[in-house]
Amino acid sequence: MATTLSDTKRQELEAIAKRIRRHIIASTTKAGSGHPSSSLSAVEIAVTLFFGGVMRYRPQEPGWPDRDRFILSKGHAAPLLYAVLAEAGYFPVEELQTLRRIGSPLEGHPNRKRLPAVEASTGSLGQGLSIGLGHALAARLDGRDYRVYVLLGDGEIDEGQVWEAAAAARKYQVSNLIAIIDHNGYQQTGPTSEVLDMEPIAEKWRTFGWDVQEIDGHDLDALAAAFAHATAAEAPSVIVARTVKGKGIESVLKELKDENMHGKPLPEEAAQKALALLS
Amino acid sequence: MKIGARIGLSLGKATRDAFGLALAELGREYPDIVVIDGDVHNSTRTEYFAREFPDRFFNVGIAESNMVGIASGLAACGKRPVVASFAAFILCNAFDQLRMGVAFPELPVKVVGSHAGISIGEDGPSQMGIEDVALACALGGFAVVVPADEPSTRAATRAMIEHPGPVYLRVGRPKVPVVYTDGCEFQIGRANELRDGTDVTLIANGLMVAAALEAAYLLEQEDISARVVDMHTVKPIDVAAIQAAAEETGGIVVCEEHLHYGGLGAAVAQTVAETSPCRMAFVNLGDRYAESGTPDELLEAYGLTAEAIVAAARRVLE
CATH class of the missing domain: 3.40.50.920 (Rossmann fold)
Structure with missing residues (x-):
């Protein structure tokens, strides 16, 4: 695999990724509910976007009109979004411990009314790409050059609306719209190949007229290279990122005999083991 | 149309026409109006706006869910998006998107449903929006407006565009009797x-x-x-x-x-x-x-x- 990042940068991103994984596990176990495994698969994707020099944003000015947008279409990965926003400086890291608690803006699924850095209220799957397309078209109307990154789950692309948005993005050639599929191979009740097989995923996007890349979604160099290519593409761009659900704590999930572990926090003891793995 | 003839009411334009013409006029005044169409602009009459403002008009095909999602994103960026389709299709097909992308985040998207009611006639029940008001009222924070005739629909269209929150405006297909005069008083929430x-x-x-x-x-x-x-x-x-x-x-x-x-x-x-x-x-x-x-x-x-x-x-x- 080609190296895109300097050794220092890679080490820095790895360290951030580890901290974010710890936040995800600690916050969901403390909350007693949430979707840690669905959050863990997309850590490197989000870390590259926010800390790898891909996205421009201002934590002190969340509504900055020229900011790049990150829309978490798979809203159940909210613990990942919150951990990334906290590490980026939007709010103190300590607030992550208020996840899902009444009064906290860190709701079970992202709510843009409660947390200004959240671009779209999500949690009903399939809708983020259309919303991202709206942001991308607004950039064109206003003559701004920001980009819109939309993170989707691989189960989520069962939803027909995703493909409505994919077709419309081609029509308007919104090259500032970049989708990332967190292809971890699982959805709520089982493997995506069994629940509703959408393969070949990359081929589907290609026939919808998108610029398509398939990469290892945990390889920081591959992610950096993919985003560099996507931002230069003339067409709307999708990165199909092969990932592992529960990445980083696979051995703990194996012990729990649940490699999907969808929508379940780690029990206290397992969480301690997981945090030790990530220390 | 027989209704109103006995008391001498004359037929005016269809309320969808009144809406479409008013929207095109408002487009000149409000450069932030953007219209999203589900390939029915010649039915909803957003065609008048499309002709005058092609850069602010997006026909995204027969895809109501996507229409509403796009409008949500545009509204989040400060635009005044109008999504217009048949009442039956925009509310029934895109209800979840109206809930998640408009009502819940409180974004000022303007939703227009045409071909409401049974007075559309021959096209039959699949095309008749007759549960749309109930659905729109169920959406938290929505204003729901059902104007009577041509002059009041023109006024209602302006009121919708100037309303700070989300609005559902219901319009119909046939020419209907005129009960108001031009320039009539029209305030959302005031009968x-x-x-x-x-x-x-x-x-x-x-x-x-x-x-x-x-x-x-x-x-x-x-x-x-x-x-x-x-x-x-x-x-x-x-x-x-x-x-x-x-x-x-x-x-x-x-x-x-x-x-x-x-x-x-x-x-x-x-x-x-x-x-x-x-x-x-x-x-x-x-x-x-x-x-x-x-x-x-x-x-x-x-x-x-x-x-x-x-x-x-x-x-x-x-």
């Missing part, structure tokens, strides 16, 4: 009393306003004095106008081109129950779907006539 009366109040919206005026004329022949109120805004409902009607006339008939549950009748009845209980009757489509036919035949067959309103008023007065 218009079109005729004073003391014995009973006929509260209506949309096409049924003309039918209620006709019914008031018929009741006058029997020495019954009927007040007629155009309740063009179903949400937020005009509580004061309803309370006054209940207290001053003692009985209310609610008339709408919509199913029985969840529409104007329900909104008025809730208000009456909370403020000043009185006798009530309802003239609407009941709990069933219609069929193909001419608009006049359907309105007659499904009981949306001045005679049906008169009969309901008599029941209230018994």
Whole structure:
């Protein structure tokens, strides 16, 4: 695999990724509910976007009109979004411990009314790409050059609306719209190949007229290279990122005999083991 | 159209035409209006806007869910997006997107449903939006507006564009009788009393306003004095106008081109129950779907006539 990042940068991103994984596990176990495994698969994707020099944003000015947008279409990965926003400086890291608690803006699924850095209220799957397309078209109307990154789950692309948005993005050639599929191979009740097989995923996007890349979604160099290519593409761009659900704590999930572990926090003891793995 | 002819009301433009023409005019005044179409701009009449502002018009194909999602993103970026399709399709097909992308995040998206009611005629029940008001009212924070005729639809379109929150505007296919004059007063949430009366109040919206005026004329022949109120805004409902009607006339008939549950009748009845209980009757489509036919035949067959309103008023007065 080609190296895109300097050794220092890679080490820095790895360290951030580890901290974010710890936040995800600690916050969901403390909350007693949430979707840690669905959050863990997309850590490197989000870390590259926010800390790898891909996205421009201002934590002190969340509504900055020229900011790049990150829309978490798979809203159940909210613990990942919150951990990334906290590490980026939007709010103190300590607030992550208020996840899902009444009064906290860190709701079970992202709510843009409660947390200004959240671009779209999500949690009903399939809708983020259309919303991202709206942001991308607004950039064109206003003559701004920001980009819109939309993170989707691989189960989520069962939803027909995703493909409505994919077709419309081609029509308007919104090259500032970049989708990332967190292809971890699982959805709520089982493997995506069994629940509703959408393969070949990359081929589907290609026939919808998108610029398509398939990469290892945990390889920081591959992610950096993919985003560099996507931002230069003339067409709307999708990165199909092969990932592992529960990445980083696979051995703990194996012990729990649940490699999907969808929508379940780690029990206290397992969480301690997981945090030790990530220390 | 037969409704209103007996009392000399002349036919004006269809409310969808009034909306489309007004929207194009407003486009000149408001450069932030952006229109999203589901390939029905020649039906909803957003074609007038499209012709004048092609760069601010997006026909995204027959994909209502995507239309609403795009509008949500545009609104989040400070635009004033209008999504227009058939009432049945935009509300029934994209209800989740209206909930998640517009109502819940409180974004000022303007939703327009055309071809509402059975008065679309021959295209039949699959095309008739007759549960749209109930669905729109169910969305938290939405204003729901059902104008009666051409002049009030023009005014309602401006009120919708200038309203700070999300709005559902319901318009129809056929030419309808004119009950207002140009430049009429129109405020979202403020009902218009079109005729004073003391014995009973006929509260209506949309096409049924003309039918209620006709019914008031018929009741006058029997020495019954009927007040007629155009309740063009179903949400937020005009509580004061309803309370006054209940207290001053003692009985209310609610008339709408919509199913029985969840529409104007329900909104008025809730208000009456909370403020000043009185006798009530309802003239609407009941709990069933219609069929193909001419608009006049359907309105007659499904009981949306001045005679049906008169009969309901008599029941209230018994």
